[in-house]
Amino acid sequence: MTPVRGTAARFAETHRHELRQPGSTVTSxxxxxxxxxxxLTGPEIAGYLVPPRQFDEASLDNYRPDPDYPSQSEALEKMRAFAAGWSASSGGGGGWFRRAKKAPETKPGIYLDGGFGVGKTHLLAALWHLAPQRKYFGTFIEYTALVGAMGYREAVALLSGASLIAIDEFELDDPGDTMVMTRLLGELVASGSRIAATSNTPPNALGEGRFAAADFLREIHSLSAHFETVRIDGLDYRRRDxxxxxxxxxxxxxxxxxxxxxxxxxxxxxxxxxxxxxxxxxxxxxxxxxxxxxxxxxxxxxxxxxxxxxxxxxxxxxxxxxxxxxxxxxxxxxxxxxxxxxxxxxxxxxxxxxxxxxxxxxxxxxxxx
Known part of the structure; x- marks a missing residue:
């Protein structure tokens, strides 16, 4: 079955010929x-699937929940529990991993749903830093571009078996792209990969579409059973400077x-x-x-x-x-x-x-x- 191609995947597909030659470093x-x-070749593109540099030091320990919003502390504990899922297979590790006697059973996917500026990307990057190799971190657009550049089957082969696929700002505005990603994630979960995603909520949107968990679960169809959704409240972005x-x-x-x-x-x-x-x-x-x-x-x-x-x-x-x-x-x-x-x-x-x-x-x- 050939997957339906969404706008981003079709858009990237039109440029696929530009990726045929090996990448070369640009002189500055x-x-x-x-x-x-x-x-860039496909593997080179995948090499850039890491958190933005401002999250190089992001960790669960330096995430600072707002005491006025208990859901932030609850989300932090949910992420700790999700990360503990790697400790059983890794034979332990640093920090709190050493103290965990047995990792609680968790679903292979977690979805952070909340407004802008509540720390979703920080938590996602912190989880990526905790995951064992191989692991990937990118935006929804970056993953659909990878599929369009490499082809669906090649992208599945490249990403399969990764310890974590982290998707920042999972988008639901294009049914075709959503279907491509849903099928891709289904195959990656089947390969043993774990998935973490955040909602795509625009800043300065006056609350429009602020919580998207129901839409996310509906759009990913049967894959929804593999995800735990975590809602994070916080100060509305429009109140910032x-x-x-x-x-x-x-x-x-x-x-x-x-x-x-x-x-x-x-x-x-x-x-x-x-x-x-x-x-x-x-x-x-x-x-x-x-x-x-x-x-x-x-x-x-x-x-x-x-x-x-x-x-x-x-x-x-x-x-x-x-x-x-x-x-x-x-x-x-x-x-x-x-x-x-x-x-x-x-x-x-x-x-x-x-x-x-x-x-x-x-x-x-x-x-x-």
């Missing part, structure tokens, strides 16, 4: 992002600001339209290498998108910039205004809202970065 610094033409708009820099200040925010790391400068055109020539799964090693990117003459395909490519780039802590300096239209009202009213609303919030952070240095 470069003056233009469009000078970078990375080509990263409200506002993406910063627009005057042309006279462009070079100096770019040098300031890059913190001495390499920078690139391009016209916005040139970058968008270049993204169509690079496989989305290779965007991580496109921005690798950069401290900041400069985008001149930013304008509003007329093509949803271009907009979705840019969303994927924004995710890679955010994960890499690469700052953005821009002229023209504010970067959080590039998605038109028709796009924000459509099926990819959550993707665009997340990208808008991240662009505010990347251009202003808000607390999310």
């Amino acid at each position: 610094p470069l003056s233009s992002l469009t000078d970078r033409a990375p080509r 990263v409200e506002g708009n993406a910063r627009v820099t005057d042309e006279d200040d462009f070079d100096s600001r770019l040098a300031t925010v890059s913190s001495g790391r390499p920078t690139t400068v391009d016209d916005f339209s040139s970058v968008i055109q270049h993204l169509s020539k690079v496989h989305p799964a290779s965007y991580v290498r496109l921005v690798d090693g950069l401290g900041a990117v400069g985008l001149r003459d930013v304008s509003t998108f007329s093509s949803q395909t271009d907009a979705l490519r840019f969303v994927a780039l924004v995710d890679r910039l955010y994960d890499g802590g690469v700052r953005v300096v821009s002229t023209g239209a504010p970067l959080d205004s590039v998605f038109g009202e028709d796009m924000l009213a459509g099926g990819y609303r959550k993707k665009y809202l997340r990208a808008m919030s991240r662009l505010i952070s990347l251009t202003t240095g808000g607390p999310e970065l």
Whole structure:
């Protein structure tokens, strides 16, 4: 049976030919992002499936539950119990693993459902750090891009048997993509892999779709029996201080600001339209290498998108910039205004809202970065 391909998988499939050649390291610094033409093989893409660098030190011990929201402490204990499932087969380990006499029986999957800013990604990264090798951590989009790049069967073969498949921001806005991921996860669970996922809840969405556990369980059909859902309450993101708009820099200040925010790391400068055109020539799964090693990117003459395909490519780039802590300096239209009202009213609303919030952070240095 051939799996139904969703938008992201089909989108990545159109670029599969760009992954045929072995990956090569891009030499930095470069003056233009469009000078970078990375080509990654499937295993190289998988090598980037690790937590973002801001979660390098994430652990269950340094997660700080808010005492006003008991569900955060409960979620922490649920994650400890889930992690204990590895102790029996590992013969013990460090820390609290040594004290566990017998790991309680747990389901092979756990799903963290909650609003933005309550620590879901921290907990997911902490779990990844505890898992024995082999293990993978990526966003929903990264996994669907991997399937589109390698092909479904090759992706199954690559990921099967991993100790943990961690999926940050499991998306439910495209039935085809959800079906692809559901079938993939079913095969991975059958191979002995354990699955941990977080909900995809957009910041600044005024509570829209804040808790998605029921939708998640419905969409993954028979696989739902393998998942324990854990709800995490917390302060609503709109009460935090990263409200506002993406910063627009005057042309006279462009070079100096770019040098300031890059913190001495390499920078690139391009016209916005040139970058968008270049993204169509690079496989989305290779965007991580496109921005690798950069401290900041400069985008001149930013304008509003007329093509949803271009907009979705840019969303994927924004995710890679955010994960890499690469700052953005821009002229023209504010970067959080590039998605038109028709796009924000459509099926990819959550993707665009997340990208808008991240662009505010990347251009202003808000607390999310």
